Amino acid sequence: MTDMATDIRERPGAAALDLDAVRAAFPVMADTMSGRPIVFLDSGASSQKPEAVIAAHAEFYRHDYANIHRGVYELSQRASDAFDAARRKVQTFLGAAEWREIVFTRNTTEAINLVAWSFLEPKLQPGDEILLTTMEHHSNIVPWQIVAMRHGAKVVSVPITDAGELDMDALRSMIGPRTKMLACSWVSNVLGTVNPVAEIVQIAHGHGVPVLVDAAQAVQHVAVDVASLDADFLAFSAHKIYGPSGVGVLYGKREHLEAMPPWQGGGGIVDRVEFEKTTFGEIPFRFEAGTPDIAGVHATGVALDWFGGLGIDAVAAHEADLMAQGLRALHQIPGLHVLGAPACRTGAISFTVNGLHPSDIGAMLDLDGIAIRSGHHCAQPLHRRFGLEGSARASFGVYNTNSDVEALAESLRRIVRKYG
Numbered sequence: 001m002t003d004m005a006t007d008i009r010e011r012p013g014a015a016a017l018d019l020d021a022v023r024a025a026f027p028v029m030a031d032t033m034s035g036r037p038i039v040f041l042d043s044g045a046s047s048q049k050p051e052a053v054i055a056a057h058a059e060f061y062r063h064d065y066a067n068i069h070r071g072v073y074e075l076s077q078r079a080s081d082a083f084d085a086a087r088r089k090v091q092t093f094l095g096a097a098e099w100r101e102i103v104f105t106r107n108t109t110e111a112i113n114l115v116a117w118s119f120l121e122p123k124l125q126p127g128d129e130i131l132l133t134t135m136e137h138h139s140n141i142v143p144w145q146i147v148a149m150r151h152g153a154k155v156v157s158v159p160i161t162d163a164g165e166l167d168m169d170a171l172r173s174m175i176g177p178r179t180k181m182l183a184c185s186w187v188s189n190v191l192g193t194v195n196p197v198a199e200i201v202q203i204a205h206g207h208g209v210p211v212l213v214d215a216a217q218a219v220q221h222v223a224v225d226v227a228s229l230d231a232d233f234l235a236f237s238a239h240k241i242y243g244p245s246g247v248g249v250l251y252g253k254r255e256h257l258e259a260m261p262p263w264q265g266g267g268g269i270v271d272r273v274e275f276e277k278t279t280f281g282e283i284p285f286r287f288e289a290g291t292p293d294i295a296g297v298h299a300t301g302v303a304l305d306w307f308g309g310l311g312i313d314a315v316a317a318h319e320a321d322l323m324a325q326g327l328r329a330l331h332q333i334p335g336l337h338v339l340g341a342p343a344c345r346t347g348a349i350s351f352t353v354n355g356l357h358p359s360d361i362g363a364m365l366d367l368d369g370i371a372i373r374s375g376h377h378c379a380q381p382l383h384r385r386f387g388l389e390g391s392a393r394a395s396f397g398v399y400n401t402n403s404d405v406e407a408l409a410e411s412l413r414r415i416v417r418k419y420g
């Protein structure tokens with residue numbers, strides 16, 4: 001079993017990130033916002049893109065673009081080869097046994113919908129339960145609710161502690177014969193909590209319950225190996241890991257994908273079509289109806305290569321340093337409250353300030369050239385758990401520096417002095 005805790009802590013011997021080179025790789029880092037150098041602390045919503053990815057995307061359209069898996073001419077072959085190569089890169093990145101276990105979607109949301117409709121919906125009976133957690137993003141709540149409603153099934157959520165960690169005793173007591181699926185985020189997009197997903201998978205499998213891991217906030221921060229994780233499904237979006245928007249990934253165990261019907265009809269997924277009956281093609285193509293984002297998938301492969309070149313240990317060590325500095329600084333600001341205090345945390349710090357609406361905090365930081373997110377971050381149940389409607393969130397990427405974190409803290413100190 002992977003020890004998730006070590007994934008985000010400084011490991012002795014991890015090669016340090018060459019931060020100047022990393023920043024130089026992102027054209028936007030040289031830009032300004034509100035007339036100030038950009039301090040981008042909203043990578044949890046979507047990351048910025050390195051030049052390697054931007055150039056690969058543009059170059060693909062210039063010289064390698066045609067529709068895939070259809071043409072016999074050379075250009076189409078080249079485009080098809082690039083698309084197929086990207087799938088293998090995702091397979092390697094995730095540690096999946098086969099490329100056929102990798103399905104391209106538009107984003108994490110679509111990947112979860114695919115599993116909800118194709119894997120779970122045909123099995124659901126009245127009284128069945130889908131076990132989620134209180135810290136889920138709406139994308140990992142609403143698709144399950146929609147299929148549950150059609151069958152008299154329901155979603156139930158594992159509570160979290162005041163520290164923002166999953167109540168594992170509650171999870172153990174809530175899972176049972178009625179549970180047909182467990183879906184859980186690996187890393188919370190609000191609290192940054194790193195959930196013990198390998199342990200959760202083990203518990204669920206002990207009850208014969210399949211697990212989907214929402215890795216939208218995980219793959220860019222922690223080491224991933226689906227083989228040792230043993231999850232049945234795992235989803236992530238390219239746009240949060242320095243790749244383009246419009247491409248998502250669903251990993252699914254072959255035995256599940258083979259047994260699942262298509263969830264969207266169209267070209268590219270069929271074997272033989274007659275008006276009386278259609279037979280469907282092999283996995284993963286059975287789940288990829290219509291023309292995909294060909295250039296985007298290619299650029300996703302380039303993004304994973306680029307990210308892999310940094311080394312996950314170096315990334316994790318750097319981001320752990322930013323997190324420690326951020327927590328230290330924010331905790332010292334009077335009237336500022338950080339949400340949760342999980343022992344294992346990465347990527348995001350959410351907070352409120354007495355007397356200030358999160359949107360006002362966001363707008364005032366914008367004037368200082370600092371980009372953060374404010375609102376409910378598509379996690380309303382989580383905010384309600386803390387008696388809130390929303391919060392402000394600073395989230396980190398590989399390009400952030402200690403100066404970025406200090407700029408945030410300095411602005412917040414000033415805002416609190418003036419308005420808090």
Ligand code: PMP
Pocket residue numbers: 044045107108109110137139140185187188189214216217237378
């Ligand atoms: N799950 C989590 C934990 C997320 O943070 C997000 C994006 N904020 C999603 C799912 C949905 O991702 P996307 O919008 O790319 O489908």
